[in-house]
Amino acid sequence: MPQRTVLVVLFDGVQSLDVSGPVEVFAGAEQHTPGTYRVRTASLDGGPVRTSSGLTLVPDTSLADAPGPHTLLVPGGQGTRDPDTRLTDWVRAHGPRARRLVSVCTGAILLAEAGLLDGRRVTTHWAYCDKLARDHPAVEVDPAPIFVRDGQVSTSAGVTSGIDLALALVEEDLGRPAALAVARHLVVFLRRPGNQDQFSAQLAAQTARREPLRDVQQWITEHPADDLSVESLAARARLSPRHFARAFRAETGMTPGRYVDRVRLEHARRLLEDTGDGVEEISRSSGYGTPEAMRRAFVKALGAAPAEYRRRFRPVPVR
Known part of the structure; x- marks a missing residue:
């Protein structure tokens, strides 16, 4: 089974749980089935980023030096509201090359700004669904489910729904027993279905x-x-x-x-x-x-x- 590189994009103002939740899922899957996932984080210049809660995250590398990912994961947070144009340009250029493009929470806004959600059904945090639909009329925004999968693009709602989506991806890759083992270790449900309401x-x-x-x-x-x-x-x-x-x-x-x-x-x-x-x-x-x-x-x-x-x-x- 080929190892899948999961690249998580970091930026100032990122929501820490949008990063750590999915990372823990993929890292747990790697521990359960060695050789399946290689998780890497990257920021624009490779330097530390400050999350919206004040935590500092130190990435593995810069986006320019990051390995080509199987799964590109874009988290949300305050930093997606007015993103650095260099970040948007990088996502626009590299997103289509990934086998899977994943967003957590308002990471969908960054994907939409990069033009990668046009014609797709997506979701995001309930508080930003109207904004996403208003600013990007070519995107079909569904405010109800906790995550939506449309072809190679998967988008999730607020914060902890990123864990649900990551578990669904692990289940797809490795099977239900592996995903169940990760969920048990994290003491979370396997798995809330994507069509479950955000509320x-x-x-x-x-x-x-x-x-x-x-x-x-x-x-x-x-x-x-x-x-x-x-x-x-x-x-x-x-x-x-x-x-x-x-x-x-x-x-x-x-x-x-x-x-x-x-x-x-x-x-x-x-x-x-x-x-x-x-x-x-x-x-x-x-x-x-x-x-x-x-x-x-x-x-x-x-x-x-x-x-x-x-x-x-x-x-x-x-x-």
């Missing part, structure tokens, strides 16, 4: 201002199998169904039904990933009632039936 239902929805509505949000999360009809939830909030539905949407940004759907889906996904419970049991405890109802919800939202989702995405075998 859970609780984060995607705004927290309601009024206490009765906040209590209802919490109740939904803790009791997904209960009667969560608008009428039942309205009674809990001591509001009429019409007033409750209007107030819930105004204060959270989504309808009660949409919120309930997301909570139930997340609950079922966690049980599929983390337990050995059967699909029928999970469908009941998640509020779907029947396996068929849960199957329809999974296929609609995730493109995979529950059994297939568990086969592909459960992080560790249940013993």
